[in-house]
Amino acid sequence: MGCSLKKSVAEELIVAYAARTLSADLEADFERHLETCAGCRELVAQQRAVWSLLDEWHPLPVSPDFDHQLARRVARAGQSPWWHRRFGRWGWRPLIPVAAACTVLLFAFLLKEDDHAVAPGPGSQPQVRIEQQVEHALDDMDMLKQIGVDVSSAKPGPARKI
Amino acid sequence: MDSDPMQPSAAQPSWARRVNNSETAQRLPDGDAELMLQVRDGDEACFTQLLERHRNAVIHFLYRMVLNQAVAEELAQEVFLRVYRFRSNYEPTAKFTTWLFRIATHLGLNWIRDGRHEKGQESLDERTDGASRQVHDRSRTVEQELVYQAKLREVRQAIENLPSKQRAAVMMHKYEELGYAEIADVLRCSESAVKSLLFRAYESLRMRLAHLA
Numbered sequence: 584m585g586c587s588l589k590k591s592v593a594e595e596l597i598v599a600y601a602a603r604t605l606s607a608d609l610e611a612d613f614e615r616h617l618e619t620c621a622g623c624r625e626l627v628a629q630q631r632a633v634w635s636l637l638d639e640w641h642p643l644p645v646s647p648d649f650d651h652q653l654a655r656r657v658a659r660a661g662q663s664p665w666w667h668r669r670f671g672r673w674g675w676r677p678l679i680p681v682a683a684a685c686t687v688l689l690f691a692f693l694l695k696e697d698d699h700a701v702a703p704g705p706g707s708q709p710q711v712r713i714e715q716q717v718e719h720a721l722d723d724m725d726m727l728k729q730i731g732v733d734v735s736s737a738k739p740g741p742a743r744k745i
Numbered sequence: 746m747d748s749d750p751m752q753p754s755a756a757q758p759s760w761a762r763r764v765n766n767s768e769t770a771q772r773l774p775d776g777d778a779e780l781m782l783q784v785r786d787g788d789e790a791c792f793t794q795l796l797e798r799h800r801n802a803v804i805h806f807l808y809r810m811v812l813n814q815a816v817a818e819e820l821a822q823e824v825f826l827r828v829y830r831f832r833s834n835y836e837p838t839a840k841f842t843t844w845l846f847r848i849a850t851h852l853g854l855n856w857i858r859d860g861r862h863e864k865g866q867e868s869l870d871e872r873t874d875g876a877s878r879q880v881h882d883r884s885r886t887v888e889q890e891l892v893y894q895a896k897l898r899e900v901r902q903a904i905e906n907l908p909s910k911q912r913a914a915v916m917m918h919k920y921e922e923l924g925y926a927e928i929a930d931v932l933r934c935s936e937s938a939v940k941s942l943l944f945r946a947y948e949s950l951r952m953r954l955a956h957l958a
Binding site: 591595598602626629632633634639643646650653656657660 | 792796800801804805808809814818821822825826829830893896897900901918919920940943944947950951954955957958
């Protein structure tokens, strides 16, 4: 005959029953269920066996100098610099993304600087204009010489359109 | 014929709910949190009290997690050191033991994750001087002692073969007697996930250790 309990409920009852953590009335009811359910009986026996095997695994005695060692480390922690006390607990790992982000920003900044050096920015344009104007003025003077105008004695007058 | 007591009746809540209620009723008030608040306010003696209360539980839990006494003690020192360092930020939002075992579990799981490849063939429960071998019981004969040690080796092997999170859940449930809700808090998962972890772990242990029963 199959078990009338849902598998998850049966598992929980079996573990709690072996650990003896069921309340008295629940335990009594589960024992009545066990009388009629061979499957749960078998699992309870196995779980109890596991439980008693785990009970036999005793812990080892703690080193006698455990507390002294800890006291030394606590004292050292109290003496560490403020930045270590505040940030030291996070270790160096969180710095990796920060360092990566800084590197990317630095590269971006340097690349932008290079672009400024190659293409003349708005600040260098007046210098270029002055050079062009001087060249035009010299060309004009050459042209006037060719048509016989004495440039050196010419009085300054209003600008002519050529 | 008697009705099956496992079937819910109109007068009685379902079994699943009764099991859960039975678990919830076992929670106790947290005096440790009050001690920790005093540590936060600068009372070093309260830290010593907390250490005395929980030192062994933390070391034993970590020993069963990492299967190495020296490593367990080293990790336990780190656990208490972190408790001390974080004292100024402590807020009693959860039980103190939940917080403590969360730190211990975190360190234990990290050690298992990072150190697994270095284990090799060496049995981790042995110190180089052999001092970590299970304490010899003088009431047993030599033969009984050998059988006992062989049995323990199998138990440790079965535990070591569990996935690390299942192992942590079993250790907290079996040895520290934490309830499902508290284990869920420690492992930062749902109660149903803890139950699933535990039942799978116990199922594995039942299968692996059946021949020793």
